Structure formats: C-alpha cells, structure tokens
Amino acid sequence: MIAAFFDIDGTIYRNALLIEHFKKMIKYELFDDLNYKLRVEEAYTRWDTRRGEYDTYLLDLTQLYVKAIKGLPIKYNDFISDQVLLLKGNKVYSYTREMIKWHKLQGHKVFFISGSPSFLVSRMAEKFEADDYCGSIYEIDEKTNTFSGEITKPMWDSFHKREAIENFIKKYDIDLSKSYAYGDTNGDFSMLSLVGFPRAINPSKELINRIKNDDILKDKTDIIIERKNVIYKLKSNIELIEF
Numbered sequence: 001m002i003a004a005f006f007d008i009d010g011t012i013y014r015n016a017l018l019i020e021h022f023k024k025m026i027k028y029e030l031f032d033d034l035n036y037k038l039r040v041e042e043a044y045t046r047w048d049t050r051r052g053e054y055d056t057y058l059l060d061l062t063q064l065y066v067k068a069i070k071g072l073p074i075k076y077n078d079f080i081s082d083q084v085l086l087l088k089g090n091k092v093y094s095y096t097r098e099m100i101k102w103h104k105l106q107g108h109k110v111f112f113i114s115g116s117p118s119f120l121v122s123r124m125a126e127k128f129e130a131d132d133y134c135g136s137i138y139e140i141d142e143k144t145n146t147f148s149g150e151i152t153k154p155m156w157d158s159f160h161k162r163e164a165i166e167n168f169i170k171k172y173d174i175d176l177s178k179s180y181a182y183g184d185t186n187g188d189f190s191m192l193s194l195v196g197f198p199r200a201i202n203p204s205k206e207l208i209n210r211i212k213n214d215d216i217l218k219d220k221t222d223i224i225i226e227r228k229n230v231i232y233k234l235k236s237n238i239e240l241i242e243f
Contacts, residue, residue, distance in 0.1 A: 001172050003179040004103040005165060005191050008114035008124055009058070010184040011201045012096045016058060017116040017124065020084045022065045030076060036068050054204045055185050062115065062156055070149030074140055077119065085123045095224055095231050096182060096201060100128055103180070109172055113164050115156025115187060132171075134164040162190035186210065193217055199224055 009016035019040075026037045040061065103110050112133040114121045121135030137152040153160045168174060181191040182199050186206045192198035193214065198221045200207055211217045225232040 001109055001174050002106070003109040003111060003168065003172065003174045003176075004099070005111050005113055005168075005179070005181040005195065006096065006100065006130075007161075007183040007185075007188045007191065007201075008112055008121060009116055010054075011182050011188070012092050012100070012112075012128070013124070014091050014093060015088075016061070017084060017114070017120040018065055019061055020088050021080060021117070021120060022061065022068070024080045024083055025068070025072070025076075028076070028080065030072060031068055036064070039064055053206065055187075055206050058115075058156070058185065066149065066151060069138065069147045071144075072147050074145055074147060081119050081123060084120065085127060089124065089127055093201065093226050094229075095226050097128075099182065100130075104129065108180075109174070111168055113155060113161050113191065115154065132168065134167075156187050158187050158190040161187060162194065165191060165194055183207070192221060196220075198222070202226060 006012055009018070022036075022040060025031065026040065046057065100110055109131045110129075112121055112125045112128075112130045112135075114124075114133075114135050116135055118133075118135035118137050121133050124130075125133035134155060136155045139148045139150040139152060140146070141148040153163070155161060155164065165176075169176070176194050177196045179195045180197040180199065181188070181195040182201050183189075183191050183203075184201045184207065185204045188200075189207065189210055192200065192211070193216070198217060200211060200221055200223045202225055203211070203223060208223070211221050211223075221235075223234040225234065
C-alpha cells in the first residue's frame with residue numbers, strides 16, 4: 001500500500017489550527033488571565049516582523065497554549081473547535097489541497113499527522129476525507145470534566161511523528177519506499193526521511209538546513225514554495241541568504 005503523510009499546520013493549513021483555537025478561546029474570554037492575549041500577540045509580532053525563527057514561534061505558542069488550556073471546561077470545546085473549522089478550515093495551500101485529491105485518485109492512503117490537538121486534527125481529517133489521522137491528545141480530568149494539562153504523545157516533535165508512521169505501517173501494511181510525505185518544520189524531518197518521495201512545503205530555515213546536510217534527503221527532497229498564486233518546485237541545493 002502506498003501512503004501520503006501530511007503535516008497540517010503550515011503544510012496544508014496556512015497557519016496553525018492550535019493557534020486559531022487559542023485565539024477563539026481568548027475571543028470568547030474563557031481564560032481568567034487576560035495576559036494570554038498580549039503574549040500571543042507578542043509572539044506573533046516577533047515572527048511577523050521577522051525577528052524570530054518560525055519553529056521557535058510555533059513552539060512558544062504551543063507551550064503557552066498547553067499552559068492556558070489546563071483546567072478549561074471541555075463543554076465549550078466542541079463549539080469552539082467547530083467554529084475554527086467552519087470559519088478558517090478553507091485557509092489552505094492550493095498545492096497540498098490538490099495533492100490530497102491526487103493521492104486519493106491514485107488509490108493511495110492519505111494520513112494527517114499534526115502537532116495540533118487531536119480534536120482539531122480529526123475535524124480536518126474528516127473535512128478532507130483523510131483515511132486516518134494522529135494528533136496530540138489532550139487528556140481530560142474525568143472528575144472535573146476539564147483539560148488536565150497532560151498531553152499524550154505530543155505530535156509536534158519528530159520522534160512522535162516517526163512513531164505515528166510506524167503505527168500506520170503496522171495497521172495498513174504500507175510500503176514506505178513508494179510513499180510520500182509533506183511537512184514544513186523540523187518536527188516533520190522524520191516523516192520526510194522515512195519515505196521515498198519527501199516534499200518540504202514552504203519549509204523553515206531549520207528544516208532546509210537539515211535536509212541540505214542529510215546525505216539521502218538532499219538529493220531526493222522536492223522543496224515546494226507557494227506564494228500568492230504561484231507554486232515553485234526547487235531542489236535542496238538552493239542557497240539560503242543570511243542577514
């Protein structure tokens with residue numbers, strides 16, 4: 001069986017589902033600490049003004065989100081999660097949207113593996129008719145019916161994404177040598193390194209450097225850049241300009 005593994009945030013989706021969910025929770029004033037709004041804006045401003053690395057920006061906001069969601073009643077979560085997909089779910093890259101369609105037409109299995117919470121990843125997988133998915137699982141305190149603050153297998157790191165693919169291999173009998181992977185950050189490195197056809201989508205500087213320094217990936221990875229309504233296909237020997 002041939003498979004296509006897709007990261008979501010920054011690969012399919014033109015932002016991060018977790019961040020959109022975070023913003024919605026702030027908008028509906030679900031946190032007692034009003035400083036969360038300021039801290040999210042500060043983190044975004046550092047990235048938006050290009051004074052910080054993209055991987056660092058995502059990690060900072062993820063860690064802030066994990067802290068903020070602890071103790072939050074889950075009764076609000078379905079509504080907010082549905083709103084994120086309803087209002088923002090079509091904010092995707094043309095290239096990966098079309099590649100999902102192409103893989104399905106070829107009879108390939110399509111899997112979503114994302115660091116965003118599984119309750120968001122499941123909705124995205126349903127929207128794009130993925131065959132299966134794996135997201136970060138935010139544990140629930142059954143006594144209080146709130147998020148406990150504990151996370152099972154955070155899917156934003158390369159180790160857990162490799163583990164997710166290994167589980168899919170056992171479940172679906174996948175031939176990795178004929179399979180594809182799409183990712184944009186350091187956390188997607190293991191996905192790209194496992195398959196025969198790796199594709200880095202608008203990759204971060206950290207990911208490009210790892211690809212360029214990997215004896216195998218540097219020769220077989222396609223780098224896809226989508227800007228405005230133009231899609232560029234490059235190889236990993238591109239020159240990065242440092243300032």
